[in-house]
Amino acid sequence: MGRSRGMLNGMRRALLGGSLYAVLSSTGIAWSDDRRVETPIAQRSFIEVQDTGRNYFVHFPSGSRAAPWPLVLVLHGAGGDALETLAMYRWIEASDLNGFILVGLEARPPRLWFPVNFKLNPRIWNSGDPGVQQDSILKNDDVAYTRAVLDELAKRYTIDPNRVYATGFSSGGGMVQRLGVELSERFAAIAAVGSLRAQNVAPRNPLSVLLVYGRRDPVVPYEGGKGITPWGDRPDQPPVAANTAGWVRDLHCTGEAQTAQPNPQVLREAWKDCDGGNEVQAVTVNDLGHHWAGSLPDGLKESVAGPMSRSFDDTTEIWSFFAAHPRHGAKPQAAVAPADR
Numbered sequence: 001m002g003r004s005r006g007m008l009n010g011m012r013r014a015l016l017g018g019s020l021y022a023v024l025s026s027t028g029i030a031w032s033d034d035r036r037v038e039t040p041i042a043q044r045s046f047i048e049v050q051d052t053g054r055n056y057f058v059h060f061p062s063g064s065r066a067a068p069w070p071l072v073l074v075l076h077g078a079g080g081d082a083l084e085t086l087a088m089y090r091w092i093e094a095s096d097l098n099g100f101i102l103v104g105l106e107a108r109p110p111r112l113w114f115p116v117n118f119k120l121n122p123r124i125w126n127s128g129d130p131g132v133q134q135d136s137i138l139k140n141d142d143v144a145y146t147r148a149v150l151d152e153l154a155k156r157y158t159i160d161p162n163r164v165y166a167t168g169f170s171s172g173g174g175m176v177q178r179l180g181v182e183l184s185e186r187f188a189a190i191a192a193v194g195s196l197r198a199q200n201v202a203p204r205n206p207l208s209v210l211l212v213y214g215r216r217d218p219v220v221p222y223e224g225g226k227g228i229t230p231w232g233d234r235p236d237q238p239p240v241a242a243n244t245a246g247w248v249r250d251l252h253c254t255g256e257a258q259t260a261q262p263n264p265q266v267l268r269e270a271w272k273d274c275d276g277g278n279e280v281q282a283v284t285v286n287d288l289g290h291h292w293a294g295s296l297p298d299g300l301k302e303s304v305a306g307p308m309s310r311s312f313d314d315t316t317e318i319w320s321f322f323a324a325h326p327r328h329g330a331k332p333q334a335a336v337a338p339a340d341r
Helices: 005-016 021-027 082-088 091-098 142-156 171-182 240-250 314-324
Strands: 043-049 052-059 069-075 101-105 159-169 189-193 208-214 225-229 232-237 258-263 266-271 280-285
Touching (some): 052 082, 052 091, 069 082, 069 171, 069 314, 082 091, 082 101, 091 314, 101 142, 171 189, 208 240
Parallel strands (some): 069 159, 159 189, 189 208, 208 280
Antiparallel strands (some): 043 052, 052 101, 258 266, 266 280
16 A cells, blocks of 8 residues: 655654654755555554653564564664554564564654654654753653563563563664663563664673674764764764673673674674673674665665665564574574565
8 A cells, every 4th residue: 555755754764763864854865766665563552651651562473373472672763663663674574474572662752742753853762872962852761661561561462581672773772772781681682773872881680682783874983983963963973893892891701702704794793601691793784874784675875874785684683683592591493584575
């Protein structure tokens, strides 16, 4: 079914993860291609946190896999929303193929009384990012929101507590890393794409961590320095290696990283001897800008967002990592990849 241009632009915003749509809109740079994506089937639910209602969206996998079910939380980037992110990143397919419950969480905009708009009123996570200064966002307790959703899901479904995971992109990736520190007792593993962690403290409970970076990302510059955002340049960003090193330090990983290069554009570094038998992985995709690698095409010009890469598939690789890293002591799960489109 066709969708309006407003919905189409919203899907592009979700893919960007709250990074570049305002730049494109304000500078008049045209999108290079129009794409339409079906909104996935997911049940909208509400939960009360801090005396206000919050949305989240649940997709129950098709098929006959028996309970208990693994659970994956997906966090959109700033300016995006949950449903469009699940569609663009093909998480619905992964859920149906692998039998895990999929939940899209949704951030709040700074002005609740205005319509959501990427340029003027985008949904933003309170990830601890020092570049986010709006008081209304800083007052949002997104850790409490996530905890409340997890508690509610545990009442509604038979969730496997050894297989609860979270992933996110850009602002959502920063929020996932915050959850990995402040809500670590609820997760077996997390995965963050195109983002940095703001918290300089260790998680209370050990967990496995996957970090994916684009070497040609203009928003989260690989070597550090100036990052380009819709709200202006952000100088003095740390190199992504410092973000990885923080997790390796905080999870007390020992030994040198084991490296692998599955194809010429991808470098995988793994620290396997971490607290509680967990693992830290960092993946560098050389030909990737600020995108979710392997997502449906977004039509963005390379000159603005950096390149999209087909050398890596974030959704497939992240689920494979999750399936192999349940809470220590549980049996790993085989992963099935969606068919190529």
